Amino acid sequence: MLGGSPAAADSLGPVQWAFTGLGAPSTSKAQITSSWFRGNGTWNGGSAQGTIRADDSGGGSPKTRIAMSVSGTSALSPGITKYGYKGVGLVLPVTVTTTNDTSCPKGTKGAITLFASYYSVHVDHMVTRFASPCSDHDLTFTGSVFKLEIQRNGAQVNAA
Helix, strand or coil: CCCCCHHHHHCCCCEEEEEEEEECCCEECCCEEEEEEEEEEEEECCEEEEEEEEEEEECCEEEEEEEEEEEEECEEEEEEEECCEEEEEEEEEEEEEEECCCCCCCCCEEEEEEEEECCCCCEEEEEEEECHHHHHHCEEEEHHHEEEEEEECCEECCCC
């Protein structure tokens, strides 16, 4: 925060986030072998907005598609160290808005945790967690199949 006050940090303007993960997740509760997770939106003053879509297949199940809205209180954590790298983290509250997965009903809540490092090495990481009806969509993306940007006006985020 600039000057130690939340109002000063809010004046820095919104943070933009966007990601895509295409391929085999690093981990998957339901043995998902292929996923296309993508989303974009903004974070401003402690709240996030946006949309996320996921197409998952594998684990013996037919391909499933879910769409989520991002809305509500969200934590942005610039300057943190995770996985041995310094970067920025963002936790997004999600709600399933559309689904063709009969075990994952519309209205189910979850959270998507994002991490991006722009210091020395660019490292991207995503973890999804859903309430039990949709927990088959819990997965982790890392490595070259996942690309993430968390930025403010095209620059790395150093302050909330």
